Amino acid sequence: MDQVTIFSEYVRRKGLKNTSQRMTILETFLGSKSHFSTEDLYFELRKKHPKIGYATVHRTLKLFAECGIASELDFGDGQTRFEPLDLNQHHDHLVCTHCGLIVEFTEPQIEKLQEQVAAQYNFKIERHRHELYGLCANCAKQS
């Protein structure tokens, strides 16, 4: 089931409405590079849909997160970012503190060890955040 379908069904199930703005935002959201902030997406959208409001973008992204097709990221720079969430493929992030480059990584062994840690403390994990901050290859070279 793709993200558009998930969203449409969520909207219908909750008695919400499937507006043209929401569809526009969803398309742009899925089509853009990942890891953008609300503001980024807002300005991207404004290029083709000048009348769309910031609050609508914000509320729609929240809605995406709510229905499970987006996840919220916070890299500690004061901006909430979003990325399309593929349920089958969890990943974490490397963030370059110099140029802002974001790289995704997966490491099943870390996931497994996390489970063990949680079990050890009797925690029932719902989600986690794992980010590695540092210099990417390019920035390390230059400095």
Place this chain on the structure above:
Amino acid sequence: MDQVTIFSEYVRRKGLKNTSQRMTILETFLGSKSHFSTEDLYFELRKKHPKIGYATVHRTLKLFAECGIASELDFGDGQTRFEPLDLNQHHDHLVCTHCGLIVEFTEPQIEKLQEQVAAQYNFKIERHRHELYGLCANCAKQS
């Protein structure tokens, strides 16, 4: 070298001043439970030092982070938290999403795997953030 010494030397080296407020904040910071927000510490301090200002607490905590005796935490609840940093003993956090309980954990194998991931992408890691969110034993029981 203990944290008070580290701080004092940092202050001297930078030509800053060792005020009574800073000493008071440092003592309270080291003596309190960990993982509090600026606001928490501010109100704690107000009990005994009613004239201290929020901005002073804020700036002093930043200074602690700067000189390496505190680390800033962000558990995504909109509040920056701080904890005394023991240089020899890095740890990450389990956070209960229901009651707010925070538990520290260390897992050397995860640290090692992180290094490998970073190496694989040619990143030079400066720091990382690893948090597991879920229900603690107590809260899981009740729900």
Place this chain on the structure above:
DNA sequence: CTCAATGCAAACTATTTGCATTCGA
């Protein structure tokens, strides 16, 4: 038709800053 969604502006919250005054070295 009805009620959710939109767009605008205003409210909010945590954080940060400007500045006159105080105080440590």
Place this chain on the structure above:
DNA sequence: TCGAATGCAAATAGTTTGCATTGAG
């Protein structure tokens, strides 16, 4: 003495909300 630190109030920045109007079902 002199510049750093303080405390207050105001500014900032990202996020969220209220409300009159619009529009989907």
